[in-house]
Amino acid sequence: ILNVEQSPQSLHVQEGDSTNFTCSFPSSNFYALHWYRWETAKSPEALFVMTLNGDEKKKGRISATLNTKEGYSYLYIKGSQPEDSATYLCASMYGGSQGNLIFGKGTKLSVKP
């Protein structure tokens, strides 16, 4: 059974702090890695989709890196703001473009003003 692990499970930071979380996944037969942000009472929203080893993507203050050889991805948030408070989910896909996503349990981020 393929397992995607995220750490930490939860994180509390002060406004202005920079933070990062980890997503670990089996590297064998890997195809793609997705990051989503899920705010309370809203739908999960896509942040990044990455496929290539060494990929780095950025959206505003949020960026992500991918290491497919060792099976991990990092999500970084620079200068956290209260509106960044959400659960961040990663999901990996195996066996080609028509496989299904396997989600981690998420990292819940709380940013205090």
Add this chain to the structure above:
Amino acid sequence: KAGVTQTPRYLIKTRGQQVTLSCSPISGHRSVSWYQQTPGQGLQFLFEYFSETQRNKGNFPGRFSGRQFSNSRSEMNVSTLELGDSALYLCASSLGGTGNREQFFGPGTRLTVL
């Protein structure tokens, strides 16, 4: 462009009943995936439909079934409901499949089984 919609948003059923949930994807999206989320668990993949065909299926019992119509709208059915089926059910659509394309999620249906 309208987002993914799911109906109903909330549902209360009793054990043994069956339920049908509906998902309307973003216009032009042909892939619809269904997920279950229960407390303490990540999103668990149920199945994916593409062009009216089930393309992938997760590790759920046969009580969980689905279908997709020619307009890409999808329904999920759960028969003989059990207490453990209480969960948030999310659907997500994408253009051509989940691969390297982001998924767009609906607001979910919160199912409570009494």
